[in-house]
Amino acid sequence: MKKVFERPKSLRQAEFTYCPGCIHSIIHRMVAETMDELDITNRTIGVCPVGCAVFMYEYMNCDMIEAAHGRAPAVATGVKRVLPDKFVWAYQGDGDLASIGTAEIIHAAARGEKISVVFINNTTYGMTGGQMAPTTLVGQRGSTCPAGRDPEHTGYPIRVSEMLATLDAPSYIARVTPTSPAGLVKTKKAIKRAFENQLAGKAFSMVEVLSNCPTHWRMTPIESFKWIDENMTPVFPLGVFVDR
Amino acid sequence: MTNRKLMKGNEAICYGAIAGRCDAFFGYPITPQNEIPELMSTLMPDNGHVCLQAESEVSAINMVYGAASTGKRAMTSSSSPGISLKQEGISYIAAAELPCVIVNVQRGGPGLGNTQAGQADYFQTVKGGGHGDYKVITLAPWSVQECYDFMPLAFDLADEYRGPVAILMDAIIGQMLEAVELHDNFEIVDRPKPWAVTGMRERDHNVVNSLWIDVNVMEEVNLRLQARYREAEKNEVRYAEYKVEDADMVFVAYGCSARVCRTVVDLAREEGIKLGLFRPVSLYPFPSNRIAQITKSGCSFMAVEMSCGQMVEDVRLAVNGASEVLFYGRTGGVVPTPTEILDYVKQVYDIAANPTS
Numbered sequence: 060m061k062k063v064f065e066r067p068k069s070l071r072q073a074e075f076t077y078c079p080g081c082i083h084s085i086i087h088r089m090v091a092e093t094m095d096e097l098d099i100t101n102r103t104i105g106v107c108p109v110g111c112a113v114f115m116y117e118y119m120n121c122d123m124i125e126a127a128h129g130r131a132p133a134v135a136t137g138v139k140r141v142l143p144d145k146f147v148w149a150y151q152g153d154g155d156l157a158s159i160g161t162a163e164i165i166h167a168a169a170r171g172e173k174i175s176v177v178f179i180n181n182t183t184y185g186m187t188g189g190q191m192a193p194t195t196l197v198g199q200r201g202s203t204c205p206a207g208r209d210p211e212h213t214g215y216p217i218r219v220s221e222m223l224a225t226l227d228a229p230s231y232i233a234r235v236t237p238t239s240p241a242g243l244v245k246t247k248k249a250i251k252r253a254f255e256n257q258l259a260g261k262a263f264s265m266v267e268v269l270s271n272c273p274t275h276w277r278m279t280p281i282e283s284f285k286w287i288d289e290n291m292t293p294v295f296p297l298g299v300f301v302d303r
Numbered sequence: 304m305t306n307r308k309l310m311k312g313n314e315a316i317c318y319g320a321i322a323g324r325c326d327a328f329f330g331y332p333i334t335p336q337n338e339i340p341e342l343m344s345t346l347m348p349d350n351g352h353v354c355l356q357a358e359s360e361v362s363a364i365n366m367v368y369g370a371a372s373t374g375k376r377a378m379t380s381s382s383s384p385g386i387s388l389k390q391e392g393i394s395y396i397a398a399a400e401l402p403c404v405i406v407n408v409q410r411g412g413p414g415l416g417n418t419q420a421g422q423a424d425y426f427q428t429v430k431g432g433g434h435g436d437y438k439v440i441t442l443a444p445w446s447v448q449e450c451y452d453f454m455p456l457a458f459d460l461a462d463e464y465r466g467p468v469a470i471l472m473d474a475i476i477g478q479m480l481e482a483v484e485l486h487d488n489f490e491i492v493d494r495p496k497p498w499a500v501t502g503m504r505e506r507d508h509n510v511v512n513s514l515w516i517d518v519n520v521m522e523e524v525n526l527r528l529q530a531r532y533r534e535a536e537k538n539e540v541r542y543a544e545y546k547v548e549d550a551d552m553v554f555v556a557y558g559c560s561a562r563v564c565r566t567v568v569d570l571a572r573e574e575g576i577k578l579g580l581f582r583p584v585s586l587y588p589f590p591s592n593r594i595a596q597i598t599k600s601g602c603s604f605m606a607v608e609m610s611c612g613q614m615v616e617d618v619r620l621a622v623n624g625a626s627e628v629l630f631y632g633r634t635g636g637v638v639p640t641p642t643e644i645l646d647y648v649k650q651v652y653d654i655a656a657n658p659t660s
């Protein structure tokens with residue numbers, strides 16, 4: 060019988076601890092598939108964040124470093140600078156990348172570090188209980204903005220991809236979401252592109268994935284996908300911002 | 304082969320790092336250590352190594368974390384406020400059992416303080432500094448030569464004890480000019496680093512991590528670290544003594560303060576006052592046992608620091624009530640003069656030397 064579906068070799072035989080329907084799981088699989096397809100697993104060092112993806116080092120079948128909150132781009136820089144022939148990716152949430160780690164991501168991008176970053180934007184701090192993030196939409200509720208984000212009080216969501224696209228060094232910056240079959244294909248392609256660029260010796264690449272948090276959004280996974288399409292994409296437009 | 308040069312302590316740190324086969328330097332400008340990132344930015348690439356100016360001390364220490372994870376010899380340098388910023392990263396490095404070297408050219412504090420010499424980061428450096436139960440092996444050079452000599456040693460200790468090692472200096476040690484012998488009499492041990500992340504190839508994946516959800520496992524990690532610290536306390540105690548044998552009162556001082564105290568010892572002896580100097584070279588592990596031995600001669604002690612009194616607590620613990628422990632300190636970037644220390648000694652000497660009279 061022909062095998063039509065199997066675990067990528069770059070994923071370990073471990074159970075994800077993500078909530079059902081969480082997009083983290085989908086993107087983990089895509090990262091692993093991409094490593095398989097490019098045959099880079101054995102020379103990859105992955106850097107995982109503090110956030111729901113903190114246990115990524117248990118799931119990925121490559122060498123892994125668990126970084127401090129927000130510092131994955133600096134850690135990845137340290138690795139890539141001393142091992143320029145290895146493949147280095149970092150994976151970060153929006154609290155990690157767009158709040159506490161803004162300096163690290165901006166400067167890694169500005170220096171043109173030859174690393175690939177996967178950025179999971181789910182508009183909230185999933186791991187710590189659904190608090191407001193810098194990406195939380197105006198009016199969106201969180202456990203630290205129970206009445207909804209009030210721009211008078213806490214301003215507006217940060218569009219990281221657009222911000223980094225103003226820099227000269229990055230080779231690829233794209234925003235995608237896997238909420239539809241077409242979106243899944245595009246998301247996978249974007250990740251692959253980001254990885255291929257590094258393999259081609261090109262500078263910094265980042266894929267921002269509009270993601271969900273059904274648990275703290277208090278929605279079913281299907282509702283959460285719809286919410287991304289209806290509420291997130293108008294604020295965070297999908298597209299390729301840099302490709303060179 | 305001799306290679307004698309006149310240079311600053313900060314510069315000697317850089318040549319020492321090269322001699323100690325440092326692979327990567329990550330820094331951020333702050334006075335009074337700027338000579339280090341400046342010189343490293345030519346020395347390191349000239350020797351085929353990595354040197355990168357980070358966007359902050361936070362990033363610099365996390366770059367060190369990344370580079371050290373690969374098994375390469377990595378270091379950073381900074382001065383007091385910058386070292387404060389690095390503390391979370393140092394805690395992670397200690398917990399993840401990664402070797403690295405951190406140079407602190409201390410300045411006056413707290414706060415932004417000033418760029419003059421201080422010794423008020425003693426607690427932060429030798430008692431842990433960041434969160435959690437960890438220690439940082441700490442070496443305190445008092446000469447430009449020692450700045451050079453201690454770098455290869457620091458990298459070696461970091462590899463052997465798998466943790467961060469600090470070089471604790473101050474603005475004067477960092478910026479004074481002295482002759483230094485750039486020798487290569489170092490034994491550099493290439494320890495295998497099977498834990499390093501370098502790409503898996505034929506082995507299972509390696510993980511550099513400091514997260515242990517199971518409290519019992521986390522306790523085991525802690526106990527493993529503590530066992531290493533006990534080993535270091537046995538094997539890595541370093542100190543120097545000057546005219547201690549017949550002294551009625553012994554200064555305990557490190558770095559810049561120790562240089563001033565040596566002068567005071569000589570001045571005092573000309574006047575018949577028998578002083579000596581005990582200089583801890585490793586601040587952690589602290590030479591407590593040797594200090595305890597010295598108490599048997601019946602002498603008293605005076606800790607001299609450029610702080611309001613930090614190391615003096617370790618002296619008191621070592622002396623453990625067996626002798627009197629006095630303290631003299633200047634702080635905020637003020638360096639005590641030999642005469643002011645001698646005057647203070649004269650005020651307290653009779654009482655301290657003959658506590659019963």
Ligand SMILES: Cc1ncc(C[n+]2csc(CCOP(=O)(O)OP(=O)(O)O)c2C)c(N)n1
Binds near residue numbers: 112153181184186187
């Ligand atoms: C220095 C520091 N501050 C705060 C935390 C607590 N913390 C853990 S995860 C997290 C937020 C993670 O949110 P995000 O990056 O959006 O990832 P998600 O969990 O949503 O995937 C915070 C604030 C920490 N571990 N370290």
Ligand code: SF4
Binds near residue numbers: 271273
């Ligand atoms: S808390 Fe939210 S982000 Fe975290 S695993 Fe659950 S659904 Fe995903």
